[in-house]
Amino acid sequence: MATAPLLDRQFLERLERLTIHWHRSFPGLVGGHNRSQFAGGGQEFLDHRHFHYGDDLRAVNWRAYMRLEKLFLKMFQVEPRVPVRLLLDVSASMEAPRPDKFWYARRLAAALCYVGLVRLDTMVLQPFADGLGERFLCGGGRHRFSPAVAYLTALQARGRTGFLHSVRDFLSRYSQRGLLIVISDFLDEDGCEKALQYLADFGHELVLVQLWAEEDRNPPWAGELDLVDAETGQQLRLQVDDAARREYTQAFDTYAASLQRLAERAGGRYLGVAADSPLEEVMFGGLSRARVVA
Amino acid sequence: MFFLNLSAAEVLALLSGASALVVALYLFDRARRTVRVATLRFWVEARQPVQAHRRTRIQQPWSLLLQWMGIALLLLAIGQLQFGPRAGAPFDHVLILDTSSWMAARPPGTGGGQLIDQVREQARAYVRALPRHDRVMLVRADALATPATAFESSRARIEAAIAQSAAGVTALNLPQALEFGRQAQRMAGGRAGEIVFIGAGRMPASARAAGGDPAPPNLRFIRVADRIENAGLRRIELKRSPSAPDTWEIYVSARNYGVRPRTTPLTLRFGGAPVGSRQLTLPPGAEGEVSFTLRTAAAGVLEARLVHRDGFPLDDRVTLELPAQRRLRVAVYTADPASLRPLLEADPRLAATFRRPDQYEPQPEAEVLILDGFRPQAPPARDAIWINPPGGGPLALRQRVENARLIRWNSEHPLGAGLRSKDWTLASAAVLVAGPEDIRVAETEAGPVIVARAATPRAVVLGFDPARSPLRFELATPLLFANAFRWLAPGIFRREEVSGGSVGTVRMAVDRATPPEAVRVAHEDGATLPFTLQNGVLTFFSGTRGTVSVSTGDREVTYSLTLPEVGDARWEPPPGVRRGVPPAAAPMAAASDLWPWLALAGGLVLFVEWLLYGRRSAGVRRGMRPVWKPARWLAAWRTRRSES
Numbered sequence: 001m002a003t004a005p006l007l008d009r010q011f012l013e014r015l016e017r018l019t020i021h022w023h024r025s026f027p028g029l030v031g032g033h034n035r036s037q038f039a040g041g042g043q044e045f046l047d048h049r050h051f052h053y054g055d056d057l058r059a060v061n062w063r064a065y066m067r068l069e070k071l072f073l074k075m076f077q078v079e080p081r082v083p084v085r086l087l088l089d090v091s092a093s094m095e096a097p098r099p100d101k102f103w104y105a106r107r108l109a110a111a112l113c114y115v116g117l118v119r120l121d122t123m124v125l126q127p128f129a130d131g132l133g134e135r136f137l138c139g140g141g142r143h144r145f146s147p148a149v150a151y152l153t154a155l156q157a158r159g160r161t162g163f164l165h166s167v168r169d170f171l172s173r174y175s176q177r178g179l180l181i182v183i184s185d186f187l188d189e190d191g192c193e194k195a196l197q198y199l200a201d202f203g204h205e206l207v208l209v210q211l212w213a214e215e216d217r218n219p220p221w222a223g224e225l226d227l228v229d230a231e232t233g234q235q236l237r238l239q240v241d242d243a244a245r246r247e248y249t250q251a252f253d254t255y256a257a258s259l260q261r262l263a264e265r266a267g268g269r270y271l272g273v274a275a276d277s278p279l280e281e282v283m284f285g286g287l288s289r290a291r292v293v294a
Numbered sequence: 295m296f297f298l299n300l301s302a303a304e305v306l307a308l309l310s311g312a313s314a315l316v317v318a319l320y321l322f323d324r325a326r327r328t329v330r331v332a333t334l335r336f337w338v339e340a341r342q343p344v345q346a347h348r349r350t351r352i353q354q355p356w357s358l359l360l361q362w363m364g365i366a367l368l369l370l371a372i373g374q375l376q377f378g379p380r381a382g383a384p385f386d387h388v389l390i391l392d393t394s395s396w397m398a399a400r401p402p403g404t405g406g407g408q409l410i411d412q413v414r415e416q417a418r419a420y421v422r423a424l425p426r427h428d429r430v431m432l433v434r435a436d437a438l439a440t441p442a443t444a445f446e447s448s449r450a451r452i453e454a455a456i457a458q459s460a461a462g463v464t465a466l467n468l469p470q471a472l473e474f475g476r477q478a479q480r481m482a483g484g485r486a487g488e489i490v491f492i493g494a495g496r497m498p499a500s501a502r503a504a505g506g507d508p509a510p511p512n513l514r515f516i517r518v519a520d521r522i523e524n525a526g527l528r529r530i531e532l533k534r535s536p537s538a539p540d541t542w543e544i545y546v547s548a549r550n551y552g553v554r555p556r557t558t559p560l561t562l563r564f565g566g567a568p569v570g571s572r573q574l575t576l577p578p579g580a581e582g583e584v585s586f587t588l589r590t591a592a593a594g595v596l597e598a599r600l601v602h603r604d605g606f607p608l609d610d611r612v613t614l615e616l617p618a619q620r621r622l623r624v625a626v627y628t629a630d631p632a633s634l635r636p637l638l639e640a641d642p643r644l645a646a647t648f649r650r651p652d653q654y655e656p657q658p659e660a661e662v663l664i665l666d667g668f669r670p671q672a673p674p675a676r677d678a679i680w681i682n683p684p685g686g687g688p689l690a691l692r693q694r695v696e697n698a699r700l701i702r703w704n705s706e707h708p709l710g711a712g713l714r715s716k717d718w719t720l721a722s723a724a725v726l727v728a729g730p731e732d733i734r735v736a737e738t739e740a741g742p743v744i745v746a747r748a749a750t751p752r753a754v755v756l757g758f759d760p761a762r763s764p765l766r767f768e769l770a771t772p773l774l775f776a777n778a779f780r781w782l783a784p785g786i787f788r789r790e791e792v793s794g795g796s797v798g799t800v801r802m803a804v805d806r807a808t809p810p811e812a813v814r815v816a817h818e819d820g821a822t823l824p825f826t827l828q829n830g831v832l833t834f835f836s837g838t839r840g841t842v843s844v845s846t847g848d849r850e851v852t853y854s855l856t857l858p859e860v861g862d863a864r865w866e867p868p869p870g871v872r873r874g875v876p877p878a879a880a881p882m883a884a885a886s887d888l889w890p891w892l893a894l895a896g897g898l899v900l901f902v903e904w905l906l907y908g909r910r911s912a913g914v915r916r917g918m919r920p921v922w923k924p925a926r927w928l929a930a931w932r933t934r935r936s937e938s
Binding site: 093094096097101185187189213215216219221223224225226227228229230231234236237238248251252255 | 325326327328329330331332333334335336337338
């Protein structure tokens with residue numbers, strides 16, 4: 001599977017019509033494609049404010065001064081460049097029980113990366129497990145996509161998931177707020193709600209993409225099982241029957257709902273994706289409906 | 295009830311083994327599994343106490359029972375389970391049809407029908423007399439035993455194979471066919487029925503003498519009447535006369551296969567014109583031979599014919615293609631043609647033209663040049679014989695010697711074959727300088743005086759003049775020139791023989807010293823035929839009519855195998871062998887096939903088990919969850935439809 005190309009050419013051509021959108025206003029340099037409520041060096045008039053020492057005299061409304069003999073400064077709406085950061089879970093649970101979940105996650109990250117590159121966004125691919133891995137920064141057009149694919153292809157899933165530790169690292173490393181897309185199965189034994197809340201409170205706009213394999217949500221096994229945790233190696237011996245499976249699925253759905261509530265409460269968005277669903281359907285269906293891309 | 299010829303107890307034992315295997319696989323399938331999962335946190339919430347199961351407990355007896363039933367049914371189906379009395383079990387019969395060349399004979403009073411028609415009719419009668427479930431393998435027997443069908447119970451297919459059987463061109467080899475039938479019954483593994491031979495039983499005496507195993511005890515012989523008077527050609531051989539190469543010596547042999555003496559004219563035609571005729575008297579069962587002489591150097595078709603009417607006309611006529619007598623053109627450049635003329639005109643295969651040395655051309659219209667006593671400016675572009683050339687000709691001259699005695703001939707080389715004269719005294723001879731690649735044919739004490747060069751063009755250099763010295767009265771002189779011409783143009787002097795005979799096995803006497811790599815046996819289409827070479831006898835087999843060329847060094851024999859091979863002996867079955875077509879089998883309660891129904895039922899049971907205890911995915915394969923999949927599929931289809 002690792003030798004196959006992440007995305008084929010026909011799919012990339014279809015992705016070119018999409019744009020990554022964020023809803024919050026972020027400060028930043030001009031050149032983006034989402035408006036911000038912060039004033040800056042844009043073209044669209046936003047408001048007036050009082051002149052303060054050190055303001056640019058070119059923005060003074062001289063007509064108002066002639067009439068009112070007070071200095072007012074014209075403020076303009078800015079469309080800032082905001083970096084889009086992709087937090088990609090590379091813990092061992094992404095390859096359990098089958099490796100296609102991690103493969104799917106990398107394909108999804110590559111697709112979002114390509115959409116951002118086409119619109120000249122700056123993309124930051126940041127892997128994490130129990131801490132942040134080495135990031136990959138790219139921007140400036142689609143011709144930078146090939147190194148991103150090579151980077152994603154070379155990623156390997158290993159280690160435990162440590163959301164809290166990873167988020168602390170992230171907040172200390174990236175001071176500029178922006179759109180943050182988290183692609184993960186969110187299966188952290190210590191829970192990830194608290195860490196995600198930190199991110200939201202810091203000012204990032206969260207997009208949580210929860211990936212699961214069919215066995216993660218609807219385990220097909222029955223009978224006497226020795227369950228082994230892919231990350232910790234812990235074993236659990238169970239007698240599984242229909243009732244146990246139903247309870248398992250119910251617990252999983254409850255957890256997914258809590259993630260969705262957290263994202264929406266923080267002004268972000270949530271999308272649950274089964275790893276056997278077509279990626280095209282996710283990009284043009286689920287993510288579009290969640291208004292992550294349009 | 296039969297099951298691969300096993301008894302009921304053996305079937306039960308086999309079934310028990312299969313059942314034990316199914317149960318073991320079932321228990322293995324239901325054993326505790328180790329599964330690697332992404333997290334345990336949701337399992338903890340859904341956790342259930344581990345029950346103290348015994349590993350060997352059957353947790354889903356219906357699934358096991360269905361699997362066992364399905365496998366048992368399929369096992370019985372594979373074994374072609376049948377119900378019925380043991381006596382109703384089918385037999386495997388081998389039906390050997392005589393398709394030898396003799397089956398093309400036309401017995402009197404049949405309106406032009408052939409013996410093979412009777413064979414086919416008897417075969418059909420035999421097949422119709424067999425019980426309906428008996429299987430029959432049809433074998434066509436001539437020199438080879440060729441199965442036309444496998445053991446077949448379809449009467450339509452057997453009768454179609456019978457109808458397609460026709461007389462061949464080779465003689466019958468019945469022992470081989472009977473052995474084939476015996477082995478076929480042994481390997482089929484069923485109940486061996488009869489081995490039936492239908493034919494006249496006429497085969498070569500050599501095949502009958504070879505014998506083989508005695509007739510099988512289950513042999514049945516159905517003879518077709520072949521009281522046919524026949525006399526036919528057996529062989530025709532043509533050789534070029536050793537004294538007159540443009541004359542063919544022809545030997546024709548014929549045989550009377552009938553029971554009455556016969557006198558019949560034998561005519562010979564060449565190119566459509568009669569060239570000879572003899573009256574041939576043949577006693578019953580005897581062979582006669584006549585010889586002819588035909589003088590011709592031209593190519594043409596020779597036909598030998600027995601002018602009479604009999605029941606087997608295929609062996610009354612034989613034709614052969616005679617090759618033309620090729621001649622070697624020799625251009626002789628000499629100032630004294632009278633000295634060489636007797637030497638070159640003695641052999642009709644040589645066509646010599648004499649010219650003066652000043653008329654020399656490097657490329658004249660000749661295959662071989664003789665340069666007598668001169669050395670041309672331009673070297674010849676053809677093979678050449680140099681006689682006493684000035685300066686050694688193409689070779690360097692070492693010295694001239696007088697009254698030198700020849701002390702050695704190279705008898706191992708074709709140029710010196712048969713030359714052993716040691717009393718030659720050369721009045722004057724040039725001793726030549728021979729290179730490492732050159733062939734020293736004759737030597738004096740001072741060195742070689744006859745040297746040959748094998749490089750193209752070939753050259754033979756004589757350091758003396760044998761025609762203008764007393765040596766011309768020596769026997770070795772014409773032999774030396776004959777060897778030289780044979781070495782320079784081997785194709786012209788190759789011994790040619792033409793032989794007409796019958797297809798089948800051909801034996802030919804060759805020189806015992808002939809190595810196998812020097813022998814080539816090729817059919818007229820260019821395909822080489824395998825052969826054996828043992829004790830001076832070359833043996834090969836040709837199953838089709840045509841021309842086969844055998845070359846063994848300096849000898850080439852062309853076999854025109856156009857005559858059919860006719861057996862000259864009659865096979866008689868040993869006493870006790872059943873004869874004739876048996877009466878039709880009384881209809882009995884035959885065993886009926888159950889395997890199609892068993893296979894269907896087994897597949898159905900396994901399908902139901904798969905539906906109830908689905909195993910579609912890898913995960914489900916490890917589980918025991920009964921899933922009614924149609925309901926699930928219907929729900930999924932409804933969901934998709936509502937979404938669309």
